[in-house]
Amino acid sequence: MLIRLEAVSKTDSTGKWKVVHLNGSDSHNHPASETPSIHPGHRRRDMQQLVSRDLSTQDLIATQTAVGISPATVMATIRQAHPDTSITAKDIANRNGENRRVALADDTPTEMLLKELISHAFFFKYEVHSDTSRLKYLFWSHPDIKQYYKLNSNVLVMDCTYKTNMYDLPLLNIIAMANMNTVFPIAQ
Numbered sequence: 001m002l003i004r005l006e007a008v009s010k011t012d013s014t015g016k017w018k019v020v021h022l023n024g025s026d027s028h029n030h031p032a033s034e035t036p037s038i039h040p041g042h043r044r045r046d047m048q049q050l051v052s053r054d055l056s057t058q059d060l061i062a063t064q065t066a067v068g069i070s071p072a073t074v075m076a077t078i079r080q081a082h083p084d085t086s087i088t089a090k091d092i093a094n095r096n097g098e099n100r101r102v103a104l105a106d107d108t109p110t111e112m113l114l115k116e117l118i119s120h121a122f123f124f125k126y127e128v129h130s131d132t133s134r135l136k137y138l139f140w141s142h143p144d145i146k147q148y149y150k151l152n153s154n155v156l157v158m159d160c161t162y163k164t165n166m167y168d169l170p171l172l173n174i175i176a177m178a179n180m181n182t183v184f185p186i187a188q
Helices: 040-053 055-066 071-081 089-104 109-119 145-151
Strands: 003-007 017-021 123-128 135-141 155-159 173-177 183-187
Touching (some): 055 071, 055 089, 145 183
Antiparallel strands (some): 003 017
16 A cells, blocks of 8 residues: 655644555555554564663563563563553564574573683583584582582482483582581582
8 A cells, every 4th residue: 555644734744644545545455453563663662662761671671581581471571561562572582582692692502601601710521522512511510619518518419300401411410418407509
């Protein structure tokens, strides 16, 4: 459909406007949208308005995503504060994917993990398959754990009941029991 907007009064450009159909195009080839959230342009605009209007919403998205909350749940939280928003859970997922790609830069997730372990002075050992360069195992421990374990070395529990994870690798948790009947992680 070809249309253009024209001012009703040529002398008052800030007044009312009307839609003018061009070339005999006088009807839509589809019904009107039920909600503006189906139009990506509206969602981008709303996302920008949320940034300028309410920085805490962007912080909320970042914080909830960082702790593993799904985009649908984050969206439900945003809808409670802003019921008229046209942002969708897919927009949040897309933003999360973009942030992840920026954070990884040219690294794989495993390379990024190893860099983080180095930067935070973790003790770690790893081995890769020589033919596939795929991670074979990764053993890591927090730098402060050694001193805690020296003070509480009576009970050590190794648990491998989780079998495998999304990387198809077994997960071994090693924990120690402190003297106040609390546990703390030794290594994984």
